[in-house]
Amino acid sequence: MSGRCSSTCRLQLLGCFAIRVDEVPVDLGGREEKVLALLALRGPQRRSVLAGTLWPDTTEERALSSLRAAVMRLRRTCPGLVDAGRCRISLGAQVASDTAELLGRLDEVDRLGDGPWASTSETLSALGGPELLTGWYDDWVLEERDTLQHRQLRALESLAEVALMTGRAQLAGALAERAIVIEPLMDSAQELLIRSYLMSGNQAAAVRVYRTYSRRLGRELGIRPSPALTELIGSTGFVPRPGPPVRV
Incomplete structure (x- = not known):
């Protein structure tokens, strides 16, 4: 052309x-x-x-x-x-780029926090969308990908916290799930998802999330969920089994 x-x-x-x-x-x-x-x-x-x-x-x-x-x-x-x-x-x-649009939304979160725009499917998809330049492994790409993912995680968790504080359990859960897709082995995102289920009264789903996360942590990292997360799930009456020893 x-x-x-x-x-x-x-x-x-x-x-x-x-x-x-x-x-x-x-x-x-x-x-x-x-x-x-x-x-x-x-x-x-x-x-x-x-x-x-x-x-x-x-x-x-x-x-x-x-x-x-x-x-x-x-x-x-x-x-x-x-x-x-x-x-x-x-x-x-x-030239317009999808990354410029995503960064604009992330700037909105930093500047405005929660708002009507935050709960739209378009915003949820953008904040938890595909990774930057899939299949590219140049050093500069890895650096940019890591920076962008950290901003996405921060925005998703920030919005999920606000959603929980304002009683919007379903929105908080959707935001937490998108954060988990980006970083599956992060206690804070798992905690937000568990809290969203507890707020909606679905204790069984909260326990399933904890169990799945605990197994994956043990299998991939040889560690257990944090004491805070274990204490949170304990509020349901569920008693976690002893896991593998924590690596040091």
């Missing part, structure tokens, strides 16, 4: 990489995909920094050469995908 990149140019980084221009998928090479992804996640970059991040295991000259080739192909494919100056390169102003 050639021609000017329109305002309908959309970059997908959550899940598998994809780009569509005027709703038409565009195929790019691996180098070009990485350039667009890094610019979308980190903003404008100096050429030397961009090249060094994307190709850290080669000489600066070869890295800059790879960057120039990638930028040339991007310009041929769709002028406007990138703005390439002499020293700095940025994503084109017309």
Whole structure:
């Protein structure tokens, strides 16, 4: 595809990489995909920094050469995908990305906390959506993925806490479940889910969550749930069996 990149140019980084221009998928090479992804996640970059991040295991000259080739192909494919100056390169102003939208929602949580928008299915799906750039294992991708997941977890747990405080057990449970998908072995998310079941009067479901979590902790990490979580489930009358010794 050639021609000017329109305002309908959309970059997908959550899940598998994809780009569509005027709703038409565009195929790019691996180098070009990485350039667009890094610019979308980190903003404008100096050429030397961009090249060094994307190709850290080669000489600066070869890295800059790879960057120039990638930028040339991007310009041929769709002028406007990138703005390439002499020293700095940025994503084109017309390019929208799903990560920018997600970060906008996370900023809303930080700034506004709970609100009517927080309980919409769109927001729930966005906050607990697919991981960043599935199947990519570059160091910079792992770093960005970890940062994004921490923000998602913080937002989901924050909203779930507010939902519990305001008596919305079902919403709290939905938020906690999305947090557990991101990080299954985190006591705080499991506690929120258990509390949501207890608030709704479903003690059996709360016990099932605890049992499943306890077995997985023992199998994968050789540890037990925290005393606080065990005490919480004990309020149902359930007495947890002794688990494996805690690793130190």
